[in-house]
Amino acid sequence: MLLRESNMATVLSTDEEKITRQFLEHLNRVRAQYNVPPVSWSTAVRFLMARKFDVKRALDLFRSHGELRVREGLLNFNPTEEPVSRELLSEKFTVLPFRDAGGAAIALFSARYHAPHSTPTQAVLQAAVFQLDQALSSYETQRNGLTWIYNMTGSSFTNFDLTMSKKLLGMLRDGYxxxxxxxxxxxxxxxxxxxYKILTPMLKEKMKERVTLVSAERLCRYLPATSLPKDLGGTAEINHLDWLNSCLDQNSDKNRNSRDLSDALVDTPEALEANQKAVELYAPERIDRIPDLGSPSGGFKVDISLRGSTESLESSHSGTQSDPIRGSIEDMKTNGSSSDSANGTGNGQHITDSLGNGSLKDHRFRDMDDEEKILKDAKEKYETEIVEKDADGDGIPEGPPPKPPRPRPNDSPPPVPDRRDLPDFSATESVHQSTDSGMDIEALVSYVLNMRQSGIYKEYAAIRAEPPAGTFYASKHRLNVHKNRYADVLCYDHSRVFLPILNGDPYSDYLNANYMDGYKQKNAFIATQGALPKTFSDFWLMIWESQCRTIVMTTRTVERGRLKCGQYWPLEEGTSGEYGKISVANLEIETRRDYTITVLTVHNSTTNESRRITHFQFTSWPDFGTPRSALAMLEFREEVRQYQSTSVKEMGDEWTGHPGGPPIVVHCSAGIGRTGTFCTLDISLARLEDVATIDVCNTVRLMRAQRAYSIQTPDQYEFCYFALVEYAQRSDKLPSSIDFSGYEDSESDSDD
Known part of the structure; x- marks a missing residue:
């Protein structure tokens, strides 16, 4: 998608328009008291878009932005004069002409062109802000955001500027x-x-999850190849000089809204004080009324459908003596001294007017912002537990868990299948065996390259389209439904875990959990949902009855303000908790970069027995998609297997079952997405180590016949393929460098 859009109104929802009026009414009322010019509608929309239409946070951003512009000298500079013009021509920073898959603009900083000792930091910031202001005039960029590429290819330590990097990052995070x-x-x-490894613990969690370290050849796994330049594995023709000319065109048009951003932030103490006061005074309850800002008396224009004109930015312009940048551009073209992109034909870069056009996809609810608010909201929701749709896919909350209907007199609930009437699930051998359908690791790589991303996604879609392999009567029963974390994530009757019946209640045996086979091991796993406070005692009873010694948790308790799992174990070292007849003590915690290992002692007050159980929590799974590298997950799985093996040896004669030991309890939030991903990897790796073949497709199919809907998204399915490739590379079964540049294609669709 070209970074060019036709002239079109900024389309806001009714609520967004109302919030924008509220923002303007409050901010401009305060600014008027300080004799400061009012802020325009288009500027207000930009700041509100950046903070998902939270007025309080948008006001704070507006204040921070004004202070940043003044502090760093980002107001009233001339882009056609030194040293800014030299920075612009250096090509170290540019905005690419195409967007990422989510519609975000892509900014590229090439470190190899930066010389910290001879370049003023202020000039770098001014050159970047000059281009970012033009990019932000696009409504699509306002709505979908900005992706930043920091290209260190060909750079050395002398090119790295920590001060400049911190200022750029701080500006984008808190002040732009x-x-x-x-x-x-x-x-x-x-x-x-x-x-980076040293500094990572000091970063906020949401920032850590936004940063990906990646090789140039694998960047196309995250961004479309059609949006990237050739030196980053893409196919796009990039002409930085045309882009600069387009920026100059916009900047020279005094009537364009792209100037609102700086014009509203006049360099006066009164303006800064007014912005600060607006933040301090804002309170929603103080807004008595919202005036009709479309009327002349309101002082603002609401109808913005035809502000400014849209110009094509493809053409270059002849240099003049009064325009150093354009003169330099023409000299470079004439003398052949510019970069390759200056001499390339390219498609030209385009930028939209401030109103923009293009896709109106609403991604406002998919960002990770405001950590304090997240924790506060999560605390408030802790006792009620949200039921969500598309659980591990991180869907939208659907409301509190459904309450079972109150039984009427003489109204006995319909029965659920008795375990004696179900197939003897434990009698057969594991469904995961070495078969002729597998492929070796080299064939797997060829298969992935031939299928490409669209083919892998279609393969998953075919699996997902298959009907369930069993019934869900117990999960759907009205006396059990409140025990399900998610209304649409149910467990099969034929493979479900049965708890001991308590106090003669035939429905006390239900928990949303299923046995799943491992490679050549029956019932190697118990896949279950993240425990609810009301099911903590059931969860620990299941742990005890199954003789489990290892718990694998692949989610954090809170992600993006939503409670993914209850705190079912004592969190602090040296503390303990009571869960029905089971008490649990936290003996030891070991924190690794990507996961946490907690050693627990579990005591059964009925039998007066105690057991040692190890709890593994994988904490590096991002809020969106899948881990960008499988290395952490592979190390995590290897450590889980080592601990499981050790625990089986410690059990001695107490364990007479499969050498792999009792079931490993695996859960995420719903117990299907990340849980299925972990189990697929474990099964596939065990088979690869045994007979050197893999069959991801059939492994997932068989697994879904035991825990419905396992592997929840195409990204998780794709991750399994690439994790196996990465494992083979680490094990020297494959070369360390494989060209996947043609893997992603335009037909790929996450189907999520």
Missing amino acids: PARLKRIYVVTPPLWFKAM
């Missing part, structure tokens, strides 16, 4: 009205990786 979606650090050298 653009939603920072992702940061890709391309080809980071070893010294940078070491430094």
